[in-house]
Amino acid sequence: MSDLTQTETPPQPFANRALDPKTLATVALVGLLLVLPFGAGGYLIYSLSLCFANAIGVLSVSVLVRYGGEVSIGHSFFVALGAYAVAILEKQAGVGFFVGLPVAALAGLVGGLVFAYPSRRLSGIYLAVSTMALALALPEILVHSERFTGGFEGLYVALDPLAGLPKAPQRYYLALALLVLVCLALARLRKSPQGLALLMARAHPRAAEAFGITRGWARISVFALSATLASMSGAMVAVASSAVSPNSFTLWSAIFLLVGSVVSLNGLTLVPALVGGAFLTLVPNYLAGAGDWVPVLYGAVLLGVTLAVNSASDLRRILTRGGRP
Amino acid sequence: MTAIENRSVPQRLRAENLRLSFGAVQVLKDVSVDLEPGRITGLIGPNGAGKTSLFNCLTGLYRAQLGRIAFGGVPLETLPPHRRAALGISRSFQHMALCPDLTVLENVMVGLTLERRSGWANAFLPLPSGTREDAMARRKALAALESLGITAVAEILPAELPPGTLRLVEIARAMAGNPKALLLDEPAAGLNAVETRDLMRALQRLIRPDLVVVVVEHDMDLIMQLCDRIYVLSFGQIIAHGTPAEVRADPEVVRIYLGGDDD
Ligand SMILES: Nc1ncnc2c1ncn2[C@@H]1O[C@H](COP(=O)(O)OP(=O)(O)OP(=O)(O)O)[C@@H](O)[C@H]1O
Ligand SMILES: [Mg+2]
Numbered sequence: 001m002s003d004l005t006q007t008e009t010p011p012q013p014f015a016n017r018a019l020d021p022k023t024l025a026t027v028a029l030v031g032l033l034l035v036l037p038f039g040a041g042g043y044l045i046y047s048l049s050l051c052f053a054n055a056i057g058v059l060s061v062s063v064l065v066r067y068g069g070e071v072s073i074g075h076s077f078f079v080a081l082g083a084y085a086v087a088i089l090e091k092q093a094g095v096g097f098f099v100g101l102p103v104a105a106l107a108g109l110v111g112g113l114v115f116a117y118p119s120r121r122l123s124g125i126y127l128a129v130s131t132m133a134l135a136l137a138l139p140e141i142l143v144h145s146e147r148f149t150g151g152f153e154g155l156y157v158a159l160d161p162l163a164g165l166p167k168a169p170q171r172y173y174l175a176l177a178l179l180v181l182v183c184l185a186l187a188r189l190r191k192s193p194q195g196l197a198l199l200m201a202r203a204h205p206r207a208a209e210a211f212g213i214t215r216g217w218a219r220i221s222v223f224a225l226s227a228t229l230a231s232m233s234g235a236m237v238a239v240a241s242s243a244v245s246p247n248s249f250t251l252w253s254a255i256f257l258l259v260g261s262v263v264s265l266n267g268l269t270l271v272p273a274l275v276g277g278a279f280l281t282l283v284p285n286y287l288a289g290a291g292d293w294v295p296v297l298y299g300a301v302l303l304g305v306t307l308a309v310n311s312a313s314d315l316r317r318i319l320t321r322g323g324r325p
Numbered sequence: 326m327t328a329i330e331n332r333s334v335p336q337r338l339r340a341e342n343l344r345l346s347f348g349a350v351q352v353l354k355d356v357s358v359d360l361e362p363g364r365i366t367g368l369i370g371p372n373g374a375g376k377t378s379l380f381n382c383l384t385g386l387y388r389a390q391l392g393r394i395a396f397g398g399v400p401l402e403t404l405p406p407h408r409r410a411a412l413g414i415s416r417s418f419q420h421m422a423l424c425p426d427l428t429v430l431e432n433v434m435v436g437l438t439l440e441r442r443s444g445w446a447n448a449f450l451p452l453p454s455g456t457r458e459d460a461m462a463r464r465k466a467l468a469a470l471e472s473l474g475i476t477a478v479a480e481i482l483p484a485e486l487p488p489g490t491l492r493l494v495e496i497a498r499a500m501a502g503n504p505k506a507l508l509l510d511e512p513a514a515g516l517n518a519v520e521t522r523d524l525m526r527a528l529q530r531l532i533r534p535d536l537v538v539v540v541v542e543h544d545m546d547l548i549m550q551l552c553d554r555i556y557v558l559s560f561g562q563i564i565a566h567g568t569p570a571e572v573r574a575d576p577e578v579v580r581i582y583l584g585g586d587d588d
Pocket of ligand 2: 378
C-alpha cells in the first residue's frame, strides 16, 4: 500500500522518494505510454483510452475496499451517472467534456452521499446487496427516462474535448492524464489526515472514535469519494467510447468492476489500476466472441471472484490478527 | 457535581456512583473516583475487576446505566466518545488498537486527528497549508516517539515490531495530542525491564499541573513507585484508595493480593 519503502532513516520524510525504484518504474511506464500513440495502430489506441477510463472505475472500487473495507456490486450506477452527465450535457446544452467532467464528479459525489447517508450503518453483505439494487434498477431508469437518456439506443458523445485536434490521440492523452492525476491524488490521500483517519476507522472503528474519528463520517466519506471517482471514470468512458447506452451499465458491468479491483489486488497505484482496467476492457470483448459459452464463462468468472474475495478477506484477517495478542 | 469550575483551574475527572452491568453480570457497582490533575493516579485490581470497563465508561465506549461523570465540571455521561476526546480525554488500549496499514509514525499521527484543520482539498492536492500542517503533525508525532525512545521505528509497520515496542507506540499515540486527561490501560504489559524503566521516566516527565494521568497496571513495583494515589478495584467495587503506603497497609488489599493473584 505504501509507496514509501525506506525504513532506516526516519527523520527525512520525503528525501528518498524520487529515487524509489517503484516510482522510477512508474515514471518510465508513463513515459512509454506518452510516446506509444506515435507507433501504434488506431484500435490499440482506442482500446487503451478505454482501458485508462476503466482503470479509474477500478480504482473507485479499490478505494472502497481499501479505505472502507466494503465491497460494492453496484458501482456501474455511479459510472453511468458520470457517463450520462457528459452525454446529456452535450445533447441538451452543447457543452463538452471540460464542463461535463466536473459536473459528472459532482453528480457522483451527490449520488454517493445520497446513497451513503441512509446506508451508513450497513456493512459487508448487506451493503453489497443494497449497492446491487442500484445496479439492477439502473437500466430500467435509463430506459424509462428516454427523453433525456435516449432510451435503449442511448446517446452519442461526439464533441471533441479539444476542438480541432485529431480525435483518437486527444482522447488517449486526456484519459491517461486523468488516470495519472487520480493516482497522484490517491497517493496524497494515503498520507493525508483524512486517509490516516479512514484507515484507522477501518481497522478499529471503536478505538478510532476515541481519537475523534466517527464511524458515520468514515463510512459516508469513503463511499462518497468512491462514487465520485466512479463518475469521473464514467465521464471518461463516455468520451473514449463516443457513446453511452444502458447495456454498458448492467449488473455485469458492476460485477466486472469488482472483479477488476480484485484482479488488481485492490491496488491504488498506476500499475494495478492498469491491470484492472485492461481486464475490464478486454474480457467482455473475448466473452462476447465466445457465443454459446458466454453463460458458462460468466459463471466461471463469478465463481472465481467469490473465491478470490473470500480468500482475500481470510488472508487479511490472518495478517491483521498477527500483531495482536 | 461541584460548582462550575473556572477555565484556568486545572480540571479533575470525576465519576460518581457508576453502575454498569451486562445482562446479569454487574461489572461496576457504585464506583466513584476523583482523578486529580498534576499527579499520577494508579488503578489496580485483580483480573476482571472492571478496570478496563471503568476506562470505557470514562471515555464513552460504554454507557454506565447509572451514575455521573464530569471533566472539569462538564457532564460527560451523554457525550459520545469523539466529543469526550475533543475535551482532551485520551487513552491507550489494553488490547492494542494500532492500524496495521499505517507506519508507527502515522499511527501516532492518528492521535492528532482532532487538531487537524486541513480539509478535503488538502487531502488530494499539494496545497501549501496542508503540507505545512502535515510537517507540524509529523514533528509532534516524532516528539511523542522521542519521549518514549522509539524514534528509530517511526517508518516501520506494526506487524514487523515486537509487542513491547507496539505498546509504547500505543502510548505515544495517546500522548501525542497533548491531552488534558491521559488514561493508560496496562502500559507496561509486554515490556522488558529496560522498556518499563524508560516508560516510567517518560510518564514522570509528563506530569503537568493541568494533566490528569491514570494508569491501570498489574506491575505493583511500577504502580507503587509511579503513583501518588491509588484506587483498588475488586469485583466492580472500589475497596480502598489512598497513598501507596496506605493502600499497601490496607488489610483488604493485602488479602486480595496475597490471595494468589499477582501477575
Ligand atoms: N462488553 C462486555 N460484555 C460483557 N461483559 C463484559 C464486557 N466488557 C467487560 N465485561 C466483563 O466485565 C468484567 C470486567 O472486565 P474488565 O475488562 O473491565 O476487567 P479488567 O479489570 O480490565 O481485567 P483485566 O485485568 O483482565 O484487564 C469481566 O467479567 C468481563 O467479562
Ligand atoms: Mg483490563
